[in-house]
Amino acid sequence: QKDKDYILMVDWREAEKAVKAGKAKRYSGIPVIDPAKAPGVAFFMPLAKSPHGVDVSPSGRWIIGSGKLSPTTTVFDIEKVKKAIREKDYEDTIDGIPVLTYTSVREAEIPVGLGPLHTQFDGRGYAYTSLFVESAVAKWKLPPYDEGADMNQYVVDKIPVAYNIGHLVTAEGDSREPDGNYLVALNKLSKGRHLNVGPSIPESAQLIDITGDKMKLLYDAFTEPEPHYAVMIKADKLNPIEVYKKDDPERPKNPDAIWSADEAKIVRRGRTVEVWMMAVRTFFAPDVIRANKGDKVIVHLTNIEQTRDELHGFAINDYNINLVVDPGETKTVTFKAKKPGVYAFYCTNFCSALHQEMQGYLLVKP
């Protein structure tokens, strides 16, 4: 087989033009271009075998392509790519798609280490490539490079991670202005990292400080297997609500919400018992629900708290019910009162020193 695979580059402005010029066929309404019939839309760029990540530097100039089976990662220059396209500098054609001449578009091959996969950036001219086989992260310098220099000198640091790192993410590393302080290694396994806790071993991600010359491991956090692509952004870009506000003009009111014990009520219609209940530190109102065996019971529970992190739970153990209701939120649960008896319902989310007293009863007549 061949010693190279390819990156497929798409010129999306040309693709847009090709669609407008009627060069696309529609499949299920989606315009599909055959690049062989729309010259200028797609190009192949040769790369080491089994490529994974293709990442673009913050400046937009350097394209980093990693072929897993090569111990190097390749830097392409977008300016050289444009020139090669302009000058039709092709080394081959595959399925009607031109292959750009590798030596014309490649800026450098960086000897980062074994099994390079994905690359992130710090905004200070450095790139960070995950090494799947080596279980490490390599830090290396982006261009320019000295003429004829030994490329090894540009790989400036390496930190081991545990184990088989796949993706990695630097803070705002996919933007024009990376934050440059932190990197998280998203490891696929955790060999050698944890004590033996039996056949199924927890996986972990690792937080690394990238502010200095040397990368520094700060923290391990357990994760669900298998961590994949992620983006890390600065906290001040998000402004989530802290509670569901009682009167929020931007949010539709839940018609079943109630906001005081006075509004609490139980309405029976035939075999249906409908309950409008509120929860607050530290009681439910109403705190007794009466039903007959076989009744359908509907509970609308509003947590009337307006304080951050003041969640309440509502559990009926023998009915396998456990709601968690955020501050200001209303949730509804419907169940059949199949089992006769006296069943405690109680708060399952610690709410105050009197949490354990927050309970009531479901009474089901045989």
Added chain:
Amino acid sequence: QKDKDYILMVDWREAEKAVKAGKAKRYSGIPVIDPAKAPGVAFFMPLAKSPHGVDVSPSGRWIIGSGKLSPTTTVFDIEKVKKAIREKDYEDTIDGIPVLTYTSVREAEIPVGLGPLHTQFDGRGYAYTSLFVESAVAKWKLPPYDEGADMNQYVVDKIPVAYNIGHLVTAEGDSREPDGNYLVALNKLSKGRHLNVGPSIPESAQLIDITGDKMKLLYDAFTEPEPHYAVMIKADKLNPIEVYKKDDPERPKNPDAIWSADEAKIVRRGRTVEVWMMAVRTFFAPDVIRANKGDKVIVHLTNIEQTRDELHGFAINDYNINLVVDPGETKTVTFKAKKPGVYAFYCTNFCSALHQEMQGYLLVKP
């Protein structure tokens, strides 16, 4: 109301004698003693209101009782308790149960801080009490104390935790020989600890180094709410298996286990399709299952790996099936082939660089 609550002490040797002497009544087969009718079995010991933890020091001599509504924790001396019982040194009797004279059994009241709940030990003569209201852990010295000393001097350190700590645990802190190196604060909430991520905020436990004079926060780990009582033991006390061994004389063989692709088979009986399948890096055998719409499909999947952490998954997305199978384990899933079509099944637990190629097909004829 009264200004004290009580610890109920049970002399279990006396209780055993009382049962043997026929002083117990049986309810559902369980012998129940009325302590009023069996003198010497139970005693009340007065304590600050709303008591939580009652913990015994490694030597067995000091009983630490914390009443949540007092800013002190109380040290009782088991020798003084025994003496008071011998001498019938009672200050009251409640429901026929003698109340030991508080000033006779109390060794000291330690001004640990607000909302003391539970106490753990380090084996070097210090105790660690969780402070629910103060959101802190207090480190204090166990007896002996100087005559007439200001007790504040024995509270030697305090570390803030976030937030509303309930239980806490030191390494082997419930044993005669605590390890003395680490403490975990099991916090009920996390106010002020995390960035705002919306109404439901993650809770965390905190790992604290207790080897020095000053306690030192080492690590935050996210936990499910609400963390409760826990025990921390040394890792070398456990020796869990790393894989389910193929030939383990101590474990019954799963009759549906297979250990090679040669043993893989599919058997149809009427409307039932039964599959004995194996998984190994990086294929399933068999990798095609044929069924007719409405058939019952039974898959017995053995992960024949004998390497640590080499789990395989088996998912059929449209059938909402996702098994995770430990190395050497056999799991069975049964489902009805309700939907006709071609459905990929694939490994869902990263297993090697060829993980994504580990797949097969379920073909369901209409």
